[in-house]
Amino acid sequence: MSQRIALVTGASRGLGRAISVELARDGMLVIVNYRKDAEGAAKTEHEIAAVGGHCRLAQFDIADAEQVRTAIRGIDREIGLIDVLVNNAAVGTLKPLLRVKDADVQETLQVNLAGMIYCTREVVKSWIGGRVGSRIINLTSSGAESGSRDSSVYCTTKAGVIGLTKSLACELGRKNVTVNCISPGLFPTESVALNGVDSEAVVSRTPLGRAGRLEEVGYLASFLASDRAAFITGQVIRINGGVYL
Secondary structure: OOOOOOOOOOOOHHHHHHHHHHHOOOOOOOEEOOOHHHHHHHHOOOOOOOHEEEEEEEEEOOHHHHHHHHHHHHHHHHHOOEEEEEEEEOOOOOOOHHHHHHHHHHHHHHHHHHHHHHHHHHHHHHOOOOOOOOEEEEEEHHHHHOOOOOOOOHHHHHHHHHHHHHEEEEHHHOOOEEEEEEEEEOOOOOHHHHHHOOOHHHHHOOOOOOOOOOOHHHHHHHHHOOOHHOOOOOOEEEEEOOOOO
């Protein structure tokens, strides 16, 4: 296919959905990954269709290396080369360290770091010969740089994302592949609501005096995926209203 293909992980809601819609608006065929939320993935599909875009749904667990391997090989074989990879899927709960269970640690590490590594590794494996993609965009968090109370495990994994991004930028630069991080501040996602984040307190510390709009992260991802961002790599790009400078 001549159409560029983008794989967005965790695209059934929140930032993943917003990014998927913007990439589809740009004319990309978006592979909408989800683990369990088929209803949410269908909503993403509906929003993409509403802007005249196209997508395919792909159910697989990024924390399972074999599922990732099978899914990405299938996409490459049946649809085409994944040109843009957006590693968005993540989990995390607000808990002080002494209340964090072993299962919490394992799940957070497995999804937020191992899953990102699995997806990136398999996509890069598919780039052989003259078939090479162009963009990897990883989602981190402002907490990775600033720290955040009751989020030590989550922030640790998101800091790891920054290290992965910078290392891959060095590794893949000779292939003209750019690798960057988007570092969001407060956005009205389902995970923010579920974890009981004190949004008013965060907004009160934010120079722009508001939370971000989901589509604003989509706009940034759209720019990083475009030819206009071809000389930007290894960067952590903050989109947080100034809450962390």
